[in-house]
Amino acid sequence: MAIGDWPRGEGPREKLHLHGPGVLSDAELLAVVLRTGRRGLSALGLACALLERAGDLAGVLAMDAAALEAEPGIGSAKVAQLQAAVELARRSVEQQLRRGNVMSSPRHTRRFLQHHLASRSREVFTCLFLDSQHRLLRCEDLFLGTLDGAAVYPREVAVRALQHRAAAVILAHNHPSGVAEPSHADRRITERLQAGLGLLDIRVLDHVIVGRGEAFSFAEQGLL
Structure with missing residues (x-):
């Protein structure tokens, strides 16, 4: 199930829009980045499965591309989304360092x-x-x-x-x-x-x- 198909008021994306990203759990934030799940599993379910497999969010982000793509429901597009999110965060903090x-x-x-x-x-x-x-x-x-x-x-x-x-x-x-x-x-x-x-x-x-x-x-x- 895609994030956009969640019942009104229940989806991580709508929760983010209403209350900000700080209130979302690690699984919900990961689900927003992944956007879609796989057959029989929602985006949030897929995020929970990844977190259980890796131990925590840091473990998920530490997985290399081959390990991520080996997970059911994680293809090259989702790997690219995760890598881009990590790189955006890294560049943002680096730019803050360069300013002072x-x-x-x-x-x-x-x-x-x-x-x-x-x-x-x-x-x-x-x-x-x-x-x-x-x-x-x-x-x-x-x-x-x-x-x-x-x-x-x-x-x-x-x-x-x-x-x-x-x-x-x-x-x-x-x-x-x-x-x-x-x-x-x-x-x-x-x-x-x-x-x-x-x-x-x-x-x-x-x-x-x-x-x-x-x-x-x-x-x-x-x-x-």
């Missing part, structure tokens, strides 16, 4: 990094390069890894920072396992990067680890 001082809004920074990294099925190491006023110059994914980790080379981070004339950086990577707690290797590479970039007078302002629905900040935990 990144460190004046750590919440926006974490939101951007969660949008940027949470859906990746492999570990990705990202750097936010900042100018002397802590404005965002560039966001780059520098190292791609496996399910278990990504090799990080401090020399390459330093080279990219110098190329962008960065005065500071924020480091970030995701844990595909969903657990945001730093490992011993995470702590060690942070220390190495902080020491190496410090020799170039480039400050490491934070290292953010993105898990499923959560993020760990080295700076907030007093580890920098």
Whole structure:
């Protein structure tokens, strides 16, 4: 059943129009994006099935295109709709970061990094390069890894920072396992990067680890 075929007053789309998106459940919001269900299952039913399969909304958005299309009722069009929704959210937050001082809004920074990294099925190491006023110059994914980790080379981070004339950086990577707690290797590479970039007078302002629905900040935990 399509969203538009729901009885008056009962559909997620009408509920959104009447009360705003904030009152909708994860399943209802997902149903609005999916728009239609499949034979014998409404859009909301399909959304509930996806959430049950993936564990939660973050799990759904972390599924790659092949895994999504393997789900009954999810074709390439629905996959494109989901990917577009995630990318719109990521770009919106990135544009907010570019308009001001990144460190004046750590919440926006974490939101951007969660949008940027949470859906990746492999570990990705990202750097936010900042100018002397802590404005965002560039966001780059520098190292791609496996399910278990990504090799990080401090020399390459330093080279990219110098190329962008960065005065500071924020480091970030995701844990595909969903657990945001730093490992011993995470702590060690942070220390190495902080020491190496410090020799170039480039400050490491934070290292953010993105898990499923959560993020760990080295700076907030007093580890920098």
